[in-house]
Amino acid sequence: MVRKNFAILILIFCAILLGTTANAQTDATAQISGNITTAINEPLPYANLVVFKVSDSSMVKGAMTDDMGSFLVEELPAGKYYVSASILGFKTHISDVFDIAANEKKEFGTIQLEEENFELEGVTVTSKKPLIQNKVDRVVLNIENSILATGNTAMDILQKAPGVTVDNGVLSLIGKSNVLILINGKQTYLSQDQLKNLMNATQSSAIESIEIMTNPSAKYDAAGNAGIINIKMKKNRDDGTNVSVNLSNGQGIYRETNGGMTLNHRNKLLNIFTNYDYSDSEDFSALEVDRSTSFSERSTFFNSSSFDRFRYKTHNFKFGTDVNLTPKSSLGFIISGNFRDGDSRLKSTTEIGAQRGIVDSTVVGLNTGRFPTRYLTYNVNYSVKLDTMGTDLAFSYDYSNSRRNESFDFRNRFLDQNRIEYRPANNFRNLTPQDADIYVGKMDFTHPFNENSNLGAGLKYSSVETDNVLQFDILQDNGSYVNDERRSNQFIYNESISAAYLNYNTQLGSYSFQAGLRAERTASTGNSVTDENVVDRTYTNLFPTLFVQKKINDTNTISASYGRRIDRPNYSSLNPFVYYIDQYTFRFGNPFLKPQYTDTYNIGYLLKNKYKFDFSYSNTKDAIAFILLTDPETQSISQTDANLNGFNSYSLNVNAPIKVTDRWNTYNNLSVYYNQYKSNEIEGAPLQLEKLAWQLSTTHTFTIDDRLSAELSANYVSPNVYGVFNLKSYYGIDLGVGRTFFDDKMNVKFSINDILYTKGKRTTFSTLPNSSYDINTNYNSRIFRLSVSYEFGNIKLKSSEKRGGAEEEKNRLQ
Template sequence: MKTIILFTILFTILFSLSNANAQGINLTGEIAGKVLDEKQAAFPYASVSLLNAKDSTLVKGTLSNDSGNYLLTNIKQGAYLIAIYVVGYKKAYKGPYAITATNQSHKLDATQLNQDSKQLKGVEILRQKPLIERMIDKTVINVENSTLTTGNSALDILEKLPGVTVDKDGKVSLKGKQGVNIMLDGKPTYLSSEQLANLLRTTEGSAIQSIELIPNPSAKYDAAGNSGIINIKLKKNQNYGTNGSVDAGLGYGKYYKASGGLTLNHREKKFNVFGNFYYGRNKRYSGTDIMRTNNTATNKTYFDQTNYNLRIRNNINYKGGIDYFINDKSTIGFSFNGYKSDGKNASDVLTLIGDQPSETDSSVVAKNPNDYKYTGISYNLNYKGTIDTLGQEISVDADYSNYTGMENNNFNNRYLDAQGQTLKPAYLFRNATPTKTNIKAIKADYIYPINKKMKLEAGIKSSFVKTDNNFIFENFENNEWINDNKRSNQFLYDENINAVYSNLTRKFKTTSVQLGLRAEQTNSKGNSITDNKIVSRHYINLFPSVFINQTLSKDHDMGFSYSRRIDRPDYESLNPFVDYLDLYSYRFGNPFLKPQYTNSFEVSYTYKKNLNITFGYSRTTDVISNVLLTDTIKKTIFISNENLTTQDSYNMNITYPIKITNWWNSSNNLNVYYNKYRTPDLLGSPYESGKIAFHLNTTQTITLNSTTNVELSGNYESKQVAGTLLLDPQYNVDFGVKKSLMDKKMDIKLAVNDVFKTQGTKITSAIPSQHYVIKERWESRIFRLSCTYRFGSKDIKAATKRSSSSEAEEKRVKSGG
């Protein structure tokens, strides 16, 4: 009932807003035209104003689209001028044109804008960016002004992006493939999947400027990530003086959520100081149902398990730094970035056990509370300098990061008979999992323009990672906690990677070619102290890359890319300790996992810089895959990681943003893929599985007026195979409204995640001998209201190139290792 009332109020407001706009004036005519730049190319996002010819007062305005075209509609009868203006260009006037009963439509000749040299000395050109920008080697999602970021974390936003999926544990896939390398401001995170998920959950959406999707990276990037790179770029200061913003938000699903933050920037001629702080509190539930059959040669046992989990999480995320502009050619910067996450879980588990379906012979009732705390901080010192007027550049980065975590899990299991009476004494045990991760990295990058059409890029990098994962298992016996040495374990992992790379780029008349080669030396040592297992590896790999882009004509472009990549097992997957969900469900790591290697090919076609179609193929060897199996002797179900022999992946991706009208923009993405897994021996038999699947994502943006817009997005993912798992279809619809006030200093946003409450997963086994059904659900439908207020200087910065820490990182991404 609450949902119906809220949507009735919301749509009544939207209808009233749009109706008020429509009834204001009785309009009958239209004027259309096109804007060109100084090179006769289409000029997108130019400001076009309709003025009264009598006194030059403003009647209405619009922006030119990606093709430079504009259309002004619903114009009253009268005489009008057209004014076209972009910062840094001379204003152009057209007209007058009369709208009469006999002449209601005017198609104007193209208007060419000319640069204003005086203005260009003092300012830089600013244009509003579209939600999705397709570039030669990546897709950029400009989420900064999107209403769907309202109250969401970075992890929430990722699952809304074209071709991206996020599972319940926070693991990210791109175009149907796992193993994505997540970067923040161009820096690799080096974290385990669990630590990375915690970091992304504590990164507020309001702090993000854009997200880059790079499915086939070149040799200048770290070779990790078989399905590519996702680079999350945080906001940066663009103005002189002091400015900032204040954010506050509330959310409600089944429980209330809250978030807030403060951003401050101060920039002078020689210095730029910046910082932000965000806090979030989230209370939400999730549930897991596991129905399975334990088959042995003599009998069957049926398990029907229900798990209800209530989590309360507090997140803090902060960032700060300073840039010093030594001169026009050199900048040195220092920054730090940290997070803290703590919370409590209350997990109630009921397991019904019987030798017939739907009949209970006995049951286990468990109360499994836990609490946790994760903290992390990273420091960066960077330098960037221009060597000469030819364009030679050098940049250096030094990074240090430290992450700690602690989880305390308690398990209280009571055994009951069919009548609900105590069957045997309760079994109580607990575990603690303190973790430490220490990271050091340094890299240097160099750019040398050989001539106007040829450029050489080169760089070196070394990173050192140390992790200490301790697992302390204790049983409650004779009224005291006693350590279980057989189940406790300490796992140490050291890793050193040394890399060198070079890229050569050559531009021809209609063709661009980039050839790259990266070499990485890896030294790793995993030491399971309690189990006395040591796994040491030392190896050198070469990672070539090739990019070719061909302009066929003005509206048609084609491209080809190839790269070889590696995925090393994460620290959590290598740790052999056993992590219990309950008495009958657990997971453990595999210290003998080998790295996986992927060769990727992609062909792309672009029409009018708008419609983009890609066809890709990749083959991965020694595939690191989650394997969910049952133990018929112990009557348990467990998750581990194994190396499957090969994975062949085929995919076709179509991205098509459409400007339906001046007030309606549509961004659409369709990804069709086929993953084939093979291994000669899994549970004593050959294993092979594959299935065609598709992922459809669409976002509709409707502008009601100059201060109000609406976003509606839909997401559908069909049934698919992931390793040894079969996943049922998933789908959801999100909705958002943004209203700007106070001369656009304040934004009020209302958003609803999973409007129809359809999100959830159903998992079955792709192995015929395994019989289980897992259903997962969570608090997915959440109403969120947020307010952002911006204050301080709005002065446009000088044309002198600013190189703050984040901008320097952006350049280093383009030229660094």
């Protein structure tokens, strides 16, 4: 059935493609060709050539020169024209008027451009993208230019992003969780834990920029009610051979070391690129939980503390190549991988009593774990330009494989009020191998009707197959393990999503419109093999998007948008396995968890092309939230996910870059939001949790001289709510200094993350009908870091960029 529906979608797509390309080819058979060079006949690659009608000076066609400075403009109707040739750093050339007849192939010859003359008294001016750019539909962080980003991981950088908060690896955007993370425009299909590991293993030296979109168009997957964060990885576009190496060492309570290299070789026909990063880091997580339960007029008080020290050794690599098959088409191949080996040692103490402050018994735990992970992705992509107007067709296919083989040993001793063992120890282990295969195929088509309107269309099919095993073994007195079949299980989950979209953009005077529609059909099967429980689901949804923009004048723009999105449960949230954290804490999945749907409305205003104001309202049905439940018999805590009735969010976001002096720039973001969670029943009683909250971030960049610069960043997050939890406020300050040497080839940077050591200390509390929790966490957030990077080869940047290979998938495993 899925294949049949997908075949129908392909036929519809091909009909659209044939119709638009056929329309573009009607009565347009003539062509012109030529070359654009400097005054001394050196080719000018990536120069712009535009053809204009003589009658009304309207643009007819456009083209860009190739690596040899050659251009070709096809499908021109017979008539009178003139052309314009331009490129940054050279004077624009306007040609004489010329005639072209039907079916004529006119050789235009060579157009020579003169260099612009800038006399700046010997001062060399280099362009540099601002750290943060405000655009109508997104905010862009140019990570390459940040001192504080150097030596950090992707997760560290996201904590500095405007409107983004990170709590124990969970990302929120303007107060809303369920953010979709893309890497180079592609979903990762990783679980929350796996994505957290990948973000912690990805070094900033490999990242070019981060894009934040709170209301994406229909081109993007419909997942992510809070929006999309797209991490764009670096890809060298310079000709010749280029090599860069980097080394970073950080010291907090424990150390962390990162190093890597990037190599790129590019010529007219071929681009080969590779990079490798290695990191060795130690960290800790301290947790204190003060909780009480009350059932049948009997109260029990628990006070637990734990300290988890862990170490990760990570290898990241990527190798790829792009081949220019013709001047209009390219074929690419990429293989990337992440190998991570980690181990942990957690010590815990849980004191239990019938009265607060009086200990009746104690559970002492020692848990050790190993969690090796292997993640590999293979990508093949092909793109072709179908005409000189900019009609593009792109194909991409990805295969990803994830292997995890985690093992945890639990040792629990039981002591009475005199600290004497009063019952046998409870010793067991969990072996949890996981195997996942991900297949994703997609094609995207773009056709400009003219310079003011274009149509985008695409198809996508993804299939995820996961096999999870939980082997629960009990340690015997003789030192051997015996499997407990009652608490062991196998869970197989398969999910496929077929999608198609149409997206139309047009500009009418000072108004711009974008309308899109995305259809997604989901079919899933969750099979709990041991329990013989199978849950099948099939559902189809439409996700419309609408954007309207009014340009008031050259510097002020107002916009409005609407979009509908979906968040499907993570695979771990559906897995019914019971995973033990300690003697009295465990987590399990809910195989009957439903997807949540969000409608988002936004009004935006861009003032003076830099100050951005956004007011948004979103309504989420069947909101998925993390909750804690208490067993009245054992008094143990269980962690799981559940569907609440709804979630409403009202938010105001202000982004204001301010230039204080020529050498001092600031980037400031304020988010104010009111979140409201509702549920008919949590532990036997209705829930309504709501709060007005705000967060402020500011980044200051200082240019001390041509080689020396500094950066200061600070943020504050007020008390807020999430699901059934109240979160207390936190804040932090970061500082960094950087200097270049040897004609900017060497870059040395020193930074301090979380100077006041306040970010890593978080407090969460929850009050439910029969229980209350006060949770304090602490992690290694203050890091002193020294980083050095060096570039070899050709480091002179091109004035224009040429499109590289595609990429696009991965986010919900486990």
